[in-house]
Amino acid sequence: MSATLSFTAPTEHGPQDVTLAYARVGTGEPLLLLHGIGHHRQAWDPVVDILATEREVIAVDLPGFGESAPLPSGLPHDLPTTGAVLAAFCAELDLDRPHVAGNSLGGLLALELGRTRLARSVTALSPAGFWTRTERRYAFGVLQGMRRTARSLPLPLVERLSRTALGRTALTSTIYARPGRRSPEAVVAETLALAHAEGFAQTLRAGRSVLFTHDVPGIPVTVAWGSRDRLLLPRQGVRAKRVVPGARLVRLPGCGHVPMNDDPALVARVLLDGSRPQEASAASTSFSTVGL
Template identity: 75%
Template sequence: MAETVSFPVESSHGPRTVSLAYTRVGAGEPLLLLHGIGHHRQAWDPVIDILATERDVIAVDLPGFGESPALPDGLAYDLSTVVPALGSLCTALEIERPHVAGNSLGGLLALELGRERLVRSVTALAPAGFWTEAERRYAFSTLLAMRQGARLLPVPLIERLSRTVAGRAALTSTIYARPGRRSAEAVVAETLALRNAKGFAQTLTAGRQVLFKDDVPGLPVTLAWGTRDRLLLHRQGVRAKRVIPGARLVRLPGCGHVPMNDDPALVARVVLDTSR
């Protein structure tokens, strides 16, 4: 069951109140988990129990996704807004410099949190922002097609498709290399999360200008890429390593763009190794 926390964020029109939904389990040093665009915090469900054996795990629905409401008027869905908002979230939850792991958009946000020294370690799983312009256009057009499909399919058809391995593959094979491992309930929930994501369009628009060019010195950083990532191709990991030369670059064999479901044990080990 999600909890909600609210806190002020500065805008050009004065402070605005932002609310974020989150779940928190486990004990130990804090670990913040950030999902990708169009997804929700449940993307981390396959690994959260493993992580919670060693960490105080906080899985967050980003603004305008999952159960978190849209940002209030006057706030943009860009890095200059969302990164400080996540810092304010940590303050509101009395978390001092957590470890952070993020996937896709969440990986980009995790690296930005590291660059701002708001966290103590970063694990970025297929982070956005290391693309060429052609790769970005391909990824964005794929995301838009996924969003359109989720919005056009009637809910009863989504539920029917989710009951078979072939149907789950049709709905989620763009992000999972092993979609058959995802439960029917999870596939329905994440398809509806994509369908109903209030922040999707504005986040995608803000991402058109994103290119991560800065190092993240002085922190443990792991960049991990699935070898079967069909959205942000794994060659982008080599590019990311050039930008962040001190980072550890890890291959995730047989994993897709959202690797937590494809190999939970491996992903949990990568996150915990970085946070140690």
């Protein structure tokens, strides 16, 4: 079910009225899905049906992305503010400490929700915040280039490119290792989502000072990284493991930065295992828990 929710979030800058778009499907323990910068909740479409067999899945457009309105004027799109908004969103939907999974920016937000005891488990796919200064500059430069390209291409050209595997590669190979698998309709939609993301510049600006340096004790944490991630390099997963020593570090062979499209079955399995008791999940995903 696709819907919008308007609510008041108690942020560090006072109560703020926010509207977020989301989709909700499935039954079971709640699993909140958070996408990356410039993307939208449909990034999770390749895995949602699998997840919904065991979880109530809530995929949300982050503030200023997809169909969600940007944060009110003057409110920073930073980690504390977005975390407070997501906490209020969960409270409005009566989601009592959901499992949380996120990709890239969403992975960083998932870890923050786990650190503040607002998640019962966390699965972070190529999470932001474990970079060196050089790696961050590289990633931000790539993202800004992708944004400029998305905004400069006429829609008819995007639609024409999306109809061929070569064209989909040209548009999305930075984030997908197997861009030919993405449907033409999805490629057009996510190119438009990147071009029209009102929160992009402010979110990227806020990320310049971000480093995730806290442990996330007391809950199951999984950090998974695509072996072919060209945006946030896989060695950052090793740093994440040092920061969160209790986390399972999982390698996603053949996957890029947004792995849900590259290997939906593997990613869905990692997400479901990540939201189970640690003993059971460790046993079932040991096949991919290796050095990066």
